Amino acid sequence: MVVTNNPKFKKIQRATGIWLKEASHFNKVMADNGIDVDYVSPQGGYVPIDPLSLGTDDMDATDWEYYLDDTFRNEHLAKSLKPADVDPQDYQVIYFVGGHGSMTDFTENTELAAIAEKIYANDGVVAANCVGVCGLLPMRTADGNRFVHGRKLTGFTNDEEALNGLTNDVEFLLEDELSKAGASFVKGTAFEPNIVVDDRLITGQNPNSATGVGEAIIKELLQ
Structure with a gap:
């Protein structure tokens, strides 16, 4: 599970980080299926949570379970791994967690991209959700092309982003950047679950898609 270290928007005075639901709901699907997870971030160490994702209207039982869990808070988020700590041979899946923080430290991170490229080359699954899909942008295929080129996602x-009121405040518009990179972008209804599977590339549209991304991964692993 790839998570951001970035606690603040670049253009505006506003906190950000991971969106809790995208980590908690995905992690729960993995745990319920007996799959161990590790958390890695661009710099390692502390991982901030976007405070807006902790609103009472957004928090369900799974979110509270993880938010109050000592291992989640004191190990996964406080002591996330650095890319150099990760051997891609040890993993069947890599999942880029969303939250606006990721727009700053995923988009050009070739270390994380290299881990994902190796996992995919080893017949593993590359997955990403919401804004975390920006982690696919620096990935390349063996012949040097953009990994997302020609892929459905x-x-x-x-x-x-417009409904969030952040169109002019984010670093870029993810839908536009993915389309420019040659991806076939599949848009669903705003804030409704939407999961797109293209071979071993599995992506979700928004925070409410995180559970579905996890379930699609389990289905892929069982084939």
Whole structure:
């Protein structure tokens, strides 16, 4: 599970980080299926949670379970691994967790991209959700092409960014950047679950898609 270290928007005075639901709900699907997870971030160490994802209207039982869990808070988020700590041979899946923090430290991170490229080359699954899909942008295929070129995928849409009121405040619009990179962007209804599977690439559109991404991964692993 790839998570951001970035606690603040670049253009505006506003806190960010991971969106809790995208970590907690995905992690729960893995745990319920007996799959161990590790957390890695661009710098290692502390991982901030976007405070808006902790609103009482957004928090369900799974979110509270993880938010109050000592291992989640004191190990996974406080002591996340650095890319150099990760041997891609040890993992069947890599999952880029969303939250606007990731737009700053995933988009050009070739270390994380290299881990994902190796996992995919070893017949593993590359997955990403919401804004975390920006982690696919620096990935390349063996012949040097953009990994997302010609692939069906989804991610946080321009419509959803507009509904958030952040169109002019984010680093870029993810839907536009993925389309420019040659991806076939599959847009669903705003803030409704939307999961797109293209071979061993599995993406979700928004925070409410995290459970579905996890379930699609389990289905892929059982084939």
